[in-house]
Amino acid sequence: MEEKTTKINPGKNTKIENIKETKEIVIEPVTRLEGHAKIDIFLNDxxxxxxxxxxxxxxxxxxxxxxxRPVEEMPRIVPRICGVCPGAHFVASSKAVDAVFNVDPPEPAKKLRELYYCGHYLHSHIAHFYALGAPDFIVGPSAPPMERNIIGVINKVGVEIGRKVIEARAQAQKIQEIIGGRATHSINFLPGGIAKGITDEEQKEIEGMAKNLVEFGKFSLQIFEDVVLKNKEYVDLITGDVYQHRTNYMGLVDDNNKINFYEGKVRVVSPDGKEILKFEGKDYLEHIAEHVEPWSYLKFPYLKKIGWKGFVDGLDSGIYRVAPLARLNVADGMATPI
Structure with a gap:
């Protein structure tokens, strides 16, 4: 029997005629993520x-x-790592430069930096929720691939909601522009602080946009409740064992173990929610190492305390996850009420 390789383009409907003759399925390119990637799936007989x-x-x-390169150039270089989350790299590299210069920014500068990052967080997560995640849940996992995109989402929820999404993302982007000097590749952070403050008019503008974004966040939660959580098929998909991994989680928390986005300590919890580690960001290399594989340029960080045990999950695995789910799992709650 002839062995076949089936290449799947995510933007088209690709039908596998005879799965038993297929030994390899290649999905390339992988869409809806920053950077170039592919997935190779190898099948048995x-x-x-x-x-x-x-x-x-x-x-x-x-x-x-x-x-x-001069260390103060890092905040201008590393945001180019990602077109979706340049703000995160901008803030992280700026804080690293502070550490190199051994300076602690004054409180107003810290608050402006944190406000900038909150704007970025909203801007980035609106993109993920509506453009990257929503096509699978709002349009539906059974919909044709060419319909599972932002246009498909707008067709499903309506043009008015689509307009709200674009306006909210623009407001979050504007907050970054006012504080960071540029909306995408910002320039306004310096060693030990920030190059320019904000005016009274800019403060009022940011405050108005922030209030709108809080309401938009509530609106988005309601959409998730109505479209996803009230759909049994989706809930079964999310809570089933097919897409579950029991891993450790890592995220920033404040002194009360509440979520923090700008500073605090790095907290790591086990799959069962028990604290494994808590450390300052500067001590990262004492606790984290990187594993590499010959088949990918991606690095695989793991907890030194547990060690690299391979691509396995569970309590004995050194693998951990970060990002929104991890932030919630490592924290005892939110630092502010809705």
Whole structure:
């Protein structure tokens, strides 16, 4: 029997005619993420998955070409790592520069930086919720691939809601522009502070946009409640064992173990929610190491305390997750009420 490789383009309907003759399924490119990647799925003789590989096939090289450059250039270089979350790299690199210069920004500068990052957080997560995640849940996992995109979302929820999404994201972007000097690749943070404050008029403008964004957040939660959580098919998909991994989680918390986005301590909890580690960001390398594989440019960080045990989950695994779910799982609650 001839063995076949089936290549799937995510933007088209690709039908596998005879799964038992297929030994490899290649999904390339992987869409809805920043950077170039592909997925290789290898099947056994019965047509079941034997191995699957998520491969990052593009060399970025930031760690290498940053060497030898003045450290104060880092906040202007590393935001180019990602077109979705440049603000996170801008803030992190600016804080690293503070540490190199051994300076602590004054309180007004810290608050402006944190406000900037809150704007970025909203801007980035609106993009993820509506453009990257919503196509699968709002349009539906059974919808044709060419319909599972932002246009499909707007067609499903209506043009008026689509307009709200665009307006909210623009407001969050505007907050970054006012404080950061530029909306995307910001320039306004300096070692030990910030180059320019905000005027009274800008403060009022930001306050008005922030209030609108809080209401938009409540609106988005209601959409999630109505469209996703009230759909049994989706809930079964989310809570089933197919998409579950029991991993450790990592995120920033304040002194009360409440969620923090700008500073605080890094907290790591087990799959059962028990605290494993809590450390300052400057001590990262004492607790985190990186594993590499020959088939991907992606690095695989793990907890030194547990060690690299391979691509396994559970209590004995050193693998951990970050981002929104992890932030919630490592914290005892939110620092502010809705």
């Amino acid at each position: 019965e047509g079941n998955v034997e191995n699957a590989y998520f491969q990052v096939v593009e060399l970025r090289g930031f760690e290498q070409f940053c060497k030898g």
